[in-house]
Amino acid sequence: MAILQSTMDKISSKKLTTLIILFFIAFPLALTANLMFRTSTFALFELFSQNKVAMKNASLPTSTNDPTSSSIRDKKTKPIGGLLASGFDESSCISRLQSHLYRKPSPHKPSPYLIYKLRNYEELHTRCGPNTRDYRRSMIKIVNSENNGNAAMCKYLVCVPVNGLGNQMISIAATFLYAVLTDRVLLVRFGEDKYRLFCEPFLNSTWILPKSFPFWNYKLVETYESMLKKEKGKNSKEDLPSTLFLNLQHTKNEPDKFFHCDHSQDLLRNVPLLILKSDQYFVPSLFMNPSFNSEITKMFLERDTVFYHLGGYLFQPSNEAWGLISKFYQEHLSKADERIGLQIRVFAPDSTPQQAVMDLVLRCTIKNKLLPELDTQNSMPYRMKNKSIKVVLVTSLKAEYGENLRNMYENKATVTGEVIRVYQASHEEHQKHHDKMHNMKAWMEMYLLSLCDVLVTTSVSTFGYVAQSLGGLRPWLLYKLTNNDTHFPACERDFSLEPCYHIPPNHYCNGNLIKDFVSTFLYLRGCKDFSNGVKLVNDTTTILDHGP
Numbered sequence: 001m002a003i004l005q006s007t008m009d010k011i012s013s014k015k016l017t018t019l020i021i022l023f024f025i026a027f028p029l030a031l032t033a034n035l036m037f038r039t040s041t042f043a044l045f046e047l048f049s050q051n052k053v054a055m056k057n058a059s060l061p062t063s064t065n066d067p068t069s070s071s072i073r074d075k076k077t078k079p080i081g082g083l084l085a086s087g088f089d090e091s092s093c094i095s096r097l098q099s100h101l102y103r104k105p106s107p108h109k110p111s112p113y114l115i116y117k118l119r120n121y122e123e124l125h126t127r128c129g130p131n132t133r134d135y136r137r138s139m140i141k142i143v144n145s146e147n148n149g150n151a152a153m154c155k156y157l158v159c160v161p162v163n164g165l166g167n168q169m170i171s172i173a174a175t176f177l178y179a180v181l182t183d184r185v186l187l188v189r190f191g192e193d194k195y196r197l198f199c200e201p202f203l204n205s206t207w208i209l210p211k212s213f214p215f216w217n218y219k220l221v222e223t224y225e226s227m228l229k230k231e232k233g234k235n236s237k238e239d240l241p242s243t244l245f246l247n248l249q250h251t252k253n254e255p256d257k258f259f260h261c262d263h264s265q266d267l268l269r270n271v272p273l274l275i276l277k278s279d280q281y282f283v284p285s286l287f288m289n290p291s292f293n294s295e296i297t298k299m300f301l302e303r304d305t306v307f308y309h310l311g312g313y314l315f316q317p318s319n320e321a322w323g324l325i326s327k328f329y330q331e332h333l334s335k336a337d338e339r340i341g342l343q344i345r346v347f348a349p350d351s352t353p354q355q356a357v358m359d360l361v362l363r364c365t366i367k368n369k370l371l372p373e374l375d376t377q378n379s380m381p382y383r384m385k386n387k388s389i390k391v392v393l394v395t396s397l398k399a400e401y402g403e404n405l406r407n408m409y410e411n412k413a414t415v416t417g418e419v420i421r422v423y424q425a426s427h428e429e430h431q432k433h434h435d436k437m438h439n440m441k442a443w444m445e446m447y448l449l450s451l452c453d454v455l456v457t458t459s460v461s462t463f464g465y466v467a468q469s470l471g472g473l474r475p476w477l478l479y480k481l482t483n484n485d486t487h488f489p490a491c492e493r494d495f496s497l498e499p500c501y502h503i504p505p506n507h508y509c510n511g512n513l514i515k516d517f518v519s520t521f522l523y524l525r526g527c528k529d530f531s532n533g534v535k536l537v538n539d540t541t542t543i544l545d546h547g548p
Ligand SMILES: *[C@@H]1O[C@H](CO)[C@@H](O)[C@H](O)[C@H]1NC(C)=O
Pocket: 022, 023, 026, 029, 053, 054, 056, 057
């Protein structure tokens, strides 16, 4: 029902009158569509995909019969619960309209405060984004270092995401949160290989940093580190530069260690242009700042849904990516009773035999009953008493993992009688940076994994983090194997939807070493897959095995 309701939002209000009239004409037809839905979800799913006309037809009776959506204009029935602004040109980003049809209704609703903050941010971006008068004026002032007393000028946060696509996505999401918290316009310095992966998230504007940006070569910009050294921390507002470069990359940069502290943020607030390079999900570090903390807490009532909401908001697959995703989904995943996403990342392929990885995967999935054991007593393939179909989507740089699993289950009976089908979308052999098609496939696979019902990912992989957080899933984290060992347990269930921040600050703002995050920061926990890392957790009663 929720699937049907939310399609109503595609119907803009100007079409409303027409639709109400058409409703009476189309009612018998639509009723048929509704009945079809009751017999088969998939049948309607296909009906939806055929064309927008059919979607509108089918959605009419459900919405009018449902007392909770008496008004078609009810904003709460928008896709992703009102997170996305309306008014976009539908054909420019098909996934924005269709993606919710591929997901179960979400149990995680965005808070009204989050929606309010996003609408405010969008206004700022429309006013100050590239190709606006305010952008040009602000850049001229920034270039001329006119930094004092320009309260009216726009402030910017340029995100320089580095490392693989997963790292880049988690750092873009964290940087966006920082931009929202500090009323800055987010501009992303995308590599050209990333231009076509995502839709533009902001209406009538762009988040892509223009090539004409005066500080494109950010290596010339004064670093936060050198500013602190030069001024020995005694900066007055007037001394501050108009542009600063911050490095929050995993290669630890000591002087940026107080990024989470008020004394840093008080200085940074007065610098109109910040360039922030990162490959990390530094949201926990924002959470450690008292004033950001209270905002974040208001925006995210469930604290472990930061990436879930912001990632879902920012990362809509482009039409090209969506074509690949929806085609693969419809061909292989849509007919399954249950979808298992299995992400296998081998970090040291030379020292880790494939068999050891395969054993680890099977011990994890079979022990936790994600996949059934083979029925060795029964030579008949597919006992007919239970024909439920489980599809396993394998993502890996190597084809062998998918092939092994497929061979294992192909034409074999399982103890549960379930039929197991195994698909792998690609096998690229090596991770490639700056390669457009490689990134397109990676994005497609992360997204497909996020559409699964159950997720098994590899520890410490940011590719897995994106899939888990976008899908709102707590994955089974496979042990990060780097040799021919056998490790117990093979995997552990994550306790939070959030990505892990691998390099949290080591110091309190007074310079003392942080020995125990949990006692100071109630909603931070050591990550299960990386003991030095921390992540947000919704529930304070979550018990930890590891802690930093
Ligand atoms: C409903 O669908 C039918 C056939 O699929 C089509 O002829 C008709 O125009 C559609 N009505 C609306 C409101 O789009």
